[in-house]
Amino acid sequence: MSAADFNPNPIPEQGVYSSAVAPAKEPGPTSAGNKLKSNRIDGIIRPATFEEPGTDDEGPVENLPVDVKIGQPLKSRAQPGYYPGYNTLSQQKFWDEATRKVVLSRVNEVPPIRFFTPPEHKLMLAICARLLPQDDRDKEHKIPIVNYIDDRLYHDRIEGYRFEDMPPDREAHRLGLEAIEAIAHKMYGHSFVKLGPLEQEQVLQTIHDGNPPAGEEIWQRMSVVRYWTLLMQDAIEAYYAHPYAWDEIGFGGPAYPRGYLRQQNGMAEPWEKDEQPYPWNAPPGSPSAGYKPLGGASGKQTPVGQEGTH
Amino acid sequence: MAQALSNEKRRRLAGGTVENRSSGLAGLIEETLPKAIIRDTTIVEQHIREGQFQRSLALVTGFSSLLGGLEVAYEHYRGSYSQRIMYTPVVLSGLLALVGIWGAFNRRVARRLLPVVSGVMGLDAVVGFIFHVRGIARKPGGWRIPVFNLIMGPPVLAPLLLAISGFLGMVTAFLRQEEDLGLDRQTTQSYGSSNAKPNSSRLTPWGVSHEALTLEQDIREGYFQRGMALAAALSALCSGFEALYSHYKNNYKYKIQWTPIVLTPLLFAAGIGTIWSRKIAHTLLPIISVLAILNGAVGAFFHLRGILRRPGGAKHPIYNILYGAPILAPLLFAASGFMGLLASLLRRRD
Amino acid sequence: MKEPLLGSFKAKPEPGEHRLGPIQEIHVPMRKYSQDEEVDFCIVGVGSAGGVLLQRLARAGFRVVGLEAGPFWNTERDWVSDEAGSYKLYWNDLRITGGKNPLALGANNSGHGVGGGSVHWAGFTPRFHPSDFRVCSRDGVGVDWPISYWDLKPYYALLEKEMPVAGPAYYPWGDPHGYTYGPHPTAGVSNVLVNGCTRLGIGVSIGGPVAINSGSHADRPHCIYRGFCIQGCKVGAKQSTLVSHVPDAINYGAEIRDNCMVSRIEMGPQGRVTGVTYYDPDKKEARQKARVVIVCGYAIETPRLLLNSACPGWEQGLANSSGTVGKYLMAQAGNVVMGRFDELIRMYKGPPANSLTEEFYETDPKHDFARGFAVQTVGPLPIAFAKQMMVAKGAWGWGLRRVMMDYNHWAPLGVLGEILPWEDNTVTLAEEKDQFGLPVARVTFNLHDNDRKLINFATKKVEDILIAAGAREVVQEQRYAHLVGACRMGSDPKTSVVDGFGQSHDIPNLFVCDGSILPTQGSANPGLTIQALAARTADYLISERENILEGRPFSRISPPVRHDLSPEGTSGRGVPRLKGTALKVK
Numbered sequence A: 001m002s003a004a005d006f007n008p009n010p011i012p013e014q015g016v017y018s019s020a021v022a023p024a025k026e027p028g029p030t031s032a033g034n035k036l037k038s039n040r041i042d043g044i045i046r047p048a049t050f051e052e053p054g055t056d057d058e059g060p061v062e063n064l065p066v067d068v069k070i071g072q073p074l075k076s077r078a079q080p081g082y083y084p085g086y087n088t089l090s091q092q093k094f095w096d097e098a099t100r101k102v103v104l105s106r107v108n109e110v111p112p113i114r115f116f117t118p119p120e121h122k123l124m125l126a127i128c129a130r131l132l133p134q135d136d137r138d139k140e141h142k143i144p145i146v147n148y149i150d151d152r153l154y155h156d157r158i159e160g161y162r163f164e165d166m167p168p169d170r171e172a173h174r175l176g177l178e179a180i181e182a183i184a185h186k187m188y189g190h191s192f193v194k195l196g197p198l199e200q201e202q203v204l205q206t207i208h209d210g211n212p213p214a215g216e217e218i219w220q221r222m223s224v225v226r227y228w229t230l231l232m233q234d235a236i237e238a239y240y241a242h243p244y245a246w247d248e249i250g251f252g253g254p255a256y257p258r259g260y261l262r263q264q265n266g267m268a269e270p271w272e273k274d275e276q277p278y279p280w281n282a283p284p285g286s287p288s289a290g291y292k293p294l295g296g297a298s299g300k301q302t303p304v305g306q307e308g309t310h
Numbered sequence B: 001m002a003q004a005l006s007n008e009k010r011r012r013l014a015g016g017t018v019e020n021r022s023s024g025l026a027g028l029i030e031e032t033l034p035k036a037i038i039r040d041t042t043i044v045e046q047h048i049r050e051g052q053f054q055r056s057l058a059l060v061t062g063f064s065s066l067l068g069g070l071e072v073a074y075e076h077y078r079g080s081y082s083q084r085i086m087y088t089p090v091v092l093s094g095l096l097a098l099v100g101i102w103g104a105f106n107r108r109v110a111r112r113l114l115p116v117v118s119g120v121m122g123l124d125a126v127v128g129f130i131f132h133v134r135g136i137a138r139k140p141g142g143w144r145i146p147v148f149n150l151i152m153g154p155p156v157l158a159p160l161l162l163a164i165s166g167f168l169g170m171v172t173a174f175l176r177q178e179e180d181l182g183l184d185r186q187t188t189q190s191y192g193s194s195n196a197k198p199n200s201s202r203l204t205p206w207g208v209s210h211e212a213l214t215l216e217q218d219i220r221e222g223y224f225q226r227g228m229a230l231a232a233a234l235s236a237l238c239s240g241f242e243a244l245y246s247h248y249k250n251n252y253k254y255k256i257q258w259t260p261i262v263l264t265p266l267l268f269a270a271g272i273g274t275i276w277s278r279k280i281a282h283t284l285l286p287i288i289s290v291l292a293i294l295n296g297a298v299g300a301f302f303h304l305r306g307i308l309r310r311p312g313g314a315k316h317p318i319y320n321i322l323y324g325a326p327i328l329a330p331l332l333f334a335a336s337g338f339m340g341l342l343a344s345l346l347r348r349r350d
Numbered sequence C: 001m002k003e004p005l006l007g008s009f010k011a012k013p014e015p016g017e018h019r020l021g022p023i024q025e026i027h028v029p030m031r032k033y034s035q036d037e038e039v040d041f042c043i044v045g046v047g048s049a050g051g052v053l054l055q056r057l058a059r060a061g062f063r064v065v066g067l068e069a070g071p072f073w074n075t076e077r078d079w080v081s082d083e084a085g086s087y088k089l090y091w092n093d094l095r096i097t098g099g100k101n102p103l104a105l106g107a108n109n110s111g112h113g114v115g116g117g118s119v120h121w122a123g124f125t126p127r128f129h130p131s132d133f134r135v136c137s138r139d140g141v142g143v144d145w146p147i148s149y150w151d152l153k154p155y156y157a158l159l160e161k162e163m164p165v166a167g168p169a170y171y172p173w174g175d176p177h178g179y180t181y182g183p184h185p186t187a188g189v190s191n192v193l194v195n196g197c198t199r200l201g202i203g204v205s206i207g208g209p210v211a212i213n214s215g216s217h218a219d220r221p222h223c224i225y226r227g228f229c230i231q232g233c234k235v236g237a238k239q240s241t242l243v244s245h246v247p248d249a250i251n252y253g254a255e256i257r258d259n260c261m262v263s264r265i266e267m268g269p270q271g272r273v274t275g276v277t278y279y280d281p282d283k284k285e286a287r288q289k290a291r292v293v294i295v296c297g298y299a300i301e302t303p304r305l306l307l308n309s310a311c312p313g314w315e316q317g318l319a320n321s322s323g324t325v326g327k328y329l330m331a332q333a334g335n336v337v338m339g340r341f342d343e344l345i346r347m348y349k350g351p352p353a354n355s356l357t358e359e360f361y362e363t364d365p366k367h368d369f370a371r372g373f374a375v376q377t378v379g380p381l382p383i384a385f386a387k388q389m390m391v392a393k394g395a396w397g398w399g400l401r402r403v404m405m406d407y408n409h410w411a412p413l414g415v416l417g418e419i420l421p422w423e424d425n426t427v428t429l430a431e432e433k434d435q436f437g438l439p440v441a442r443v444t445f446n447l448h449d450n451d452r453k454l455i456n457f458a459t460k461k462v463e464d465i466l467i468a469a470g471a472r473e474v475v476q477e478q479r480y481a482h483l484v485g486a487c488r489m490g491s492d493p494k495t496s497v498v499d500g501f502g503q504s505h506d507i508p509n510l511f512v513c514d515g516s517i518l519p520t521q522g523s524a525n526p527g528l529t530i531q532a533l534a535a536r537t538a539d540y541l542i543s544e545r546e547n548i549l550e551g552r553p554f555s556r557i558s559p560p561v562r563h564d565l566s567p568e569g570t571s572g573r574g575v576p577r578l579k580g581t582a583l584k585v586k
């Protein structure tokens, strides 16, 4: 699919989104330097402005997962997960060149923000920080999820299909941001970015459950559950493509020309690490820790698996 | 073989003296190998003839070749016989096993056929070794990731293990049969006795009890302790190397997996040490050899247990034998021990 | 070892060389036909079926051009051992999906580039059962095929040698047979399936059948158990027509034009097609004349192309007098059931396709549904697994992070259930256009009662297997796999598009040969059957040489099986097998 599918006639005079439909000449974190003026594009109604978030990089203590043994918050660490010291990147000399290039550029050349406007960017940051929270990662090892999502939307890389009850991905993302903002206002009377993490999670949980209390007309244009899966998928594709995430979960990483030799009994390769699990809990009260069925208990909106397996 | 026979006659006439060194290769060997070996090699043919356990060794050859053949048959099955040449060691091992056993009952087979088949087996093993080295080179990453590709590629030393049966077969061919010396049997010095009756017509099995009684003594007639010890050492090295990396593949999950790894250098050292030291030949070598034999037996037991403990266990016997712990490998290790033991019982000339 | 000897691996710099895996190389210059020249065959889509056809026809001495919408992969340079980086292997152009149970397409679906879907398939290659060809007469559902299992059987055997397929020496289900290459060792997930099945007394086939080398095969190395099969096997151990048939096709003078998207098939005056129009790599329109056009574009693109080629006289789309082009689309139920184990599994190791059971393949009168299903090992990498957890467990936020930290404790098994052909499961044209201005395909999919019952039963059964194997928690995700149908074969021109050879009922020199011609699909993965059908169609076309060259009608007589057209290096390999197989149980 090409850019044309999103908007056959970009509206350049609005300036705001022009960078979204044509690659920018000079990439930079916010190269478009946009300020939201108009609230209507492609027939989408959007709030005129998103409120500015409080800038708190460290994240409050209540965001941190809890060490079950001592009942205290777990400190942020370079590498959460049960495989301390495991480092896929340290194996890069054993990878073939093409793979090494792709993985290293993913790590070292984080794409700039070119699709989302600065307010959208902030909102997206806040959302992704709840979709895949990284409070237990130290600052240097956070995975820039939003940048990768932005890059996909900027290049309009689609997954090869669109559900008939969904608008094109770019539009869906914009509509979704709008809806999330509306839900936050409806539930807590504030912008999403101003809410505490648990409140933010509550807002997102309503979409996950297929029950958003606001954004009526948006949900008429796109399926709630499909939007949720779109959002989650994008976040997942960004996070679990990153070597830091591989280290976290103990995945072996690229394996060519050197493959795996120990296939039995979950044994670690000579360069892998054995598992050293530690007990932890999500921050108290976090709804996302609860594993509720996607689309709500009614099961009327069962989502479908997307990935090829066999 | 006519050649071999006429040589033999010549030797007999020469009354056991050993003055027919050829130049060239022998000269080269002379310069590069320790004196002791040279002396042994130059008189090796004759001394081997001192050994009167052709029947037994023929059986040993046959049996070890059977083991090796089964091992290579299923190892190559795991490699899907993706090249026709992969059948050759299987066929040759089978043939060698047959000829070995036949040779136990038939002198002519032992003298004439056995060395031919053994020689071809040896050659095939060398070819196999080259193919395995090349096979590793052709794996992704080739020899640049040697550890991985040695483990996952064709087992590089395994073909040489087959060459050992070839070696035994060769040795067998030069031996005398047990009854050759007739009354002479009690004397250990018995050069040139030529009263051996051609008994190619004899195909009946040799009496087992008689065999057992005379076995030790028969072996003592042999004067090629060094050669046999060297073979045992090399065989231990090959088979121990296999154990080293296949147990590494399993990350030495069980402590006992270390035992063949520990025994290998000892047996190797004892085998090599025997070349110089009579003392080692009579002390260390038999002890380690017995240990290796026991270890092989224990290993076979654990491998069998491992197979039964695999998913599906005894319900999927063929698959689990194929991909479980290689049940014959420890027996091949035991075979090295057996050769070591044999060596320690042989005589030597210093 | 801290690093490989001589330092990190570098791509070999030689320009102009075309590498397929570490040692295989295409080194003959490719033959080029001029566009005005009328070639004998124009093949649209060099995928699973297209690759085999191209090779056969070229070897038989025909002038053949394959037009492929995607790139002609140079695997050392283009493929990566990385999940996200393998995005380009799939058909990523827009399609619309809908219906009551919409199918996910994209990475779950079809390939793009020489090799097509065989580049990213997992490589499971079971045969269809004899019963699959007669489901209507046996079970009163679906339709019968115009051919029988025994027509296809020699081609199964042939393709199993050419791929080659690794598997057990005796495979008990359907028409029992043995495989060319020995089975593979198992890894974690496979062990779970074997354990579970054995404890429940369910038969299981271990280590195959898969089109993955369990021994080096000429220039294609032995599998290195890296688990990236679905990302394209850089090793070349897993078969794709790209590595197994295309090099031979080029050796024998076939031309492949990559990055060429066929936009329409041209009709001539006498009710015959004359060639195709396509967009060349610079997106300029071009034409290729051909005596025979064979469409091999996959179950979505094939009907789309026929519909997009509508022209005066063929307003409904080419070869569509029956109105069945685009109808009876099928997918297989591909639910993934995942179990969490106390011990480590490490599902990413080893090829995902390893073991399976077809114990529930056939209709069982004890069930309340017709037909059956298979259970197979799968091995999603982290991104795929996280998406599965998002659906199966409703995981997100901290919950997702936590379950993903247990990635190495989960074992996923795949259901492969037969979904029957229904008229309302379709491929039609949507209003949306692609980059060339061509209407894109709209896929509509609905489950029916039998399908739902089958899926429920199957997922329960897999849960039982996982629990028997020791799973502490079991969850499942609904999904579908393997789109086929939509241009089905049949003996009645009123209810099918092509005959048993893939020749369209309406237009004698227009053939369809790919998954879209399957009338029913069993619960075996379709890839082997698709390639076997292609070899059979090729034999037919070769036996009709005179008729093709002189433009006469085809004889429609079953061709003799050509055993001499296999790619170089096929013969003289493989484990000893019993010739032929057990009794013909019809």
Ligand SMILES: Cc1cc2nc3c(=O)[nH]c(=O)nc-3n(C[C@H](O)[C@H](O)[C@H](O)COP(=O)(O)OP(=O)(O)OC[C@H]3O[C@@H](n4cnc5c(N)ncnc54)[C@H](O)[C@@H]3O)c2cc1C
Residues within 6 Å of the ligand: A307, A308, A309, A310, C044, C045, C046, C047, C048, C049, C050, C067, C068, C069, C070, C107, C108, C109, C110, C111, C112, C113, C114, C115, C116, C117, C118, C120, C121, C122, C123, C124, C125, C230, C260, C261, C262, C263, C296, C297, C298, C299, C301, C302, C305, C353, C482, C483, C513, C514, C515, C516, C524, C525, C526, C527, C528, C530
């Ligand atoms: C993740 C995954 C795993 C799978 N695993 C298995 C498995 O284990 N076993 C199995 O049997 N099957 C498996 N499959 C299914 C299998 O890949 C497909 O069924 C099979 O490849 C389909 O073959 P085909 O010939 O119909 O189409 P394809 O192989 O997809 O070939 C079609 C080709 O035509 C080209 N094309 C299409 N339209 C045009 C046009 N207009 N112009 C030019 N070119 C065009 C496409 O680019 C493509 O290359 C799997 C599929 C997926 C997605």
Ligand code: SF4
Residues within 6 Å of the ligand: C212, C213, C222, C223, C224, C225, C226, C227, C228, C229, C230, C232, C233, C234, C235, C236, C237, C238, C350, C351, C352
């Ligand atoms: S597991 Fe084997 S077949 Fe799969 S990608 Fe790796 S080498 Fe290829």
